Amino acid sequence: MNTGQIISGAGHLALIGWALLGGAFRSDPPPFEVVEAMAISAEDYAALVAGQSAPEAVANVNTPEPPAPGENAPALVSGADSAPAQNQPEVNSAPPPDPAPSPPAPVPAPAEVTDTPPVIETPPEETAALMPEISPRPQPRPAPRVAPEPVAPAEPDVRVDDVARPEVAPDAGAVVEEAPQEATAPEEAATEIVTEAERPSEPAPTASLRPRARPAAARPEPAPPPAPAPPTETATRPAPIPTPAPTPPATDRGAVSDALAAALGQGTPTPERPAGPPLTAGEKDALRVAVQRCWNVGSLSSEALATTVVVTVRMFETSKPDNSSIRMLSHSGGSAAAAQQAYEAARRAIIRCGNDGFNLPPEKFEQWRDIEMTFNPERMRIK
């Protein structure tokens, strides 16, 4: 048996002994309520009980004899009842009329009163402090350390030290060889502590500038018509924009572009102006409604009303149609003569309602520069 076991056994014995002898396993009695009681004598108790005893019962009760019938019966006399005297109400004479009320004394006219508007005291103007709509940009917290002299922030690579020492680098041309050391600078410090809340900040901007529209690519204007030309607008296909010399793809991105262009069969893409997103359904509907408003089929023959024509038109950038570009691409449902009438009605519609320009988004000019319109009069056909 080693020393450890001896110490452990002694400890355990001491603990068991303390538990048995120290009352560790005795439970305390449950708590009870203590009430004060008063002692009373037997006489006092009897006196108290006597006042509450029941009364004694009476054994004999004298009951009166009932009267014998027919004996000394009183004679009943029946006589006519006399009508009870009725007291006539006293006739009241008409009450004297009430004396006429005397007219009220004239009320003295009120003295002329001049209304003077009350002076409304203007409450002191309260100025509500509005929270800025835009929170100020957080600024670098100032250095909390207070020093007798402010110290500018050190360079990022400079170690903070109490003494400022210039950086010493080994000079290849020098004869004396000095041990290299790091540059040091005093810690950044300020002369006083100014918290962020106390620092006066510049007011937040109340409005922001509208972002500039995407700059349109420079396109040549349509060539001016010659002097003797008619006043009608003449569309000229814009001159091709100079194509920059193709550069060899230096990266995979360039290779992808080339591959896409090759797949499209276009070769190197020309820097055309951006086509912009396609026209929305609303923009298309607006254009459709605008043309339909001028599409008058009232003067068309029955056969022309049964003819669908597809018309193409090239638009100016001013959203006006190039009238000379209007062509009939195809027709169906009628003869060539009927198609001609239907086409002329469609052409009139485009020209008439496009005279002032259609409502088209200019930034999407490339999307609506060429338009194909199918004029299908099926719903307005004369059956």
Add this chain to the structure above:
Amino acid sequence: MMRSLLTLLAALTLWAFPATAQQGGPLRLELTEGVIEPMPFAVPDFVADTPAAQEFARNIARVIAADLTGTGLFREIPAEAHISRITSFESPVQFADWRAINAQALVTGAVNVDGSGRVVVRFRIHDVFAGQELGRGQQLVGDRDGWRRIAHKVGDQVYARITGEGGYFDSRVVFVSESGPKDQRAKRLAIMDYDGANVQFLTDAASIVLAPRFSPTGDRVLYTSYETGFPRIYVLDVANVGRRVLPTLDGTMAFAPRFSPDGRTVLYSLTQGGNTDLYTMDITSGASTRLTTAPSIETAPSYSPDGRQIVFESDRSGTPQLYIMPVSGGEARRISFGQGRYGTPVWSPRGDLIAFTKQSKGRFHIGVMRTDGSEERLLTASFLDEGPTWAPNGRVVMFTRETQGAQGEARLYSVDITGRNLRQVVTPSGASDPSWGPLQN
């Protein structure tokens, strides 16, 4: 290798997003809802090349404008609104001025009276908004008395050029002119321009005349007369007002005649022994052929434009209805199945529609239906509408409308087959039983 992979990737991308590849195409729209309204047009007074042509120049322009406006398809812009003045037929048109007043069509012309007294009219039709001429300019020559016909022909050209269908202005109508009280009404055959001008009487009022019908060439008129006490069919030559009666058996009643498309045969009704059937007669030989043998009443026959079929009225089903049968007779096919009584069917010159009179719920209607009886469309409704006749282009129907009461009288009206543009044809007196003739040469 890398480049090939990228090309493949690009191809897959284009396959997956075809819209990207189509982005460069034109914007495509489909329009299905236009407007139906009269086309604004302008007909300034024609330029008078000579002082003698001054009156013609103005009157011809007015007749052209009236013709076009009367169709209901055109609306004239009055001269007061004109900005430009046409002072020379050869000068270029200032389209901007006409565009400013929304004139979509412009008719310009010049009139000259040559040395022989003939009227020479030159005219052009312009599409104002397209800024170009519609077709080529034309020239018409006629007698001084025929200036209205010249104007009608110009109007026909304008109408045809813009609408795409033939005109009907240079045509005439034969009708029964009525005068006097209702119980003693005098009836005479009369002929007039389609617009009610130039009325001429073809018969006197000695006997009752009914149902005149123009020949396909417009030179003859068939009509029914009670001159002998029985209704008989006569053929009248319009040029010399000569006439002759078609041979029929004594004691029979012949009526409701109609020329065949070739003008050589007359289709008519004959009542014999209380039964009315359809017959044809060769005008030259007078030989008749019976087409129907039903115990019912068959009447009011009308040829199809190709002369192969006949539409007629019959009460074989119990009420008057419309039937179609081959021109040589045979089984008839009923085409009217609506509520009411149908009568006086007339085949359209186009061959696509049949106009008819319908009596339903105490009112009379003029209507049209397809030759198979479908798409019946009633165009009018009144106390008494009857006897439709087609304009040469098959676009307009003229008919008789009689007003109610002892003072009521019959008048002629016309209506577009769409049911629009119902208007009265102005005649000097009462008029009934119109028959629209062909376009004149």
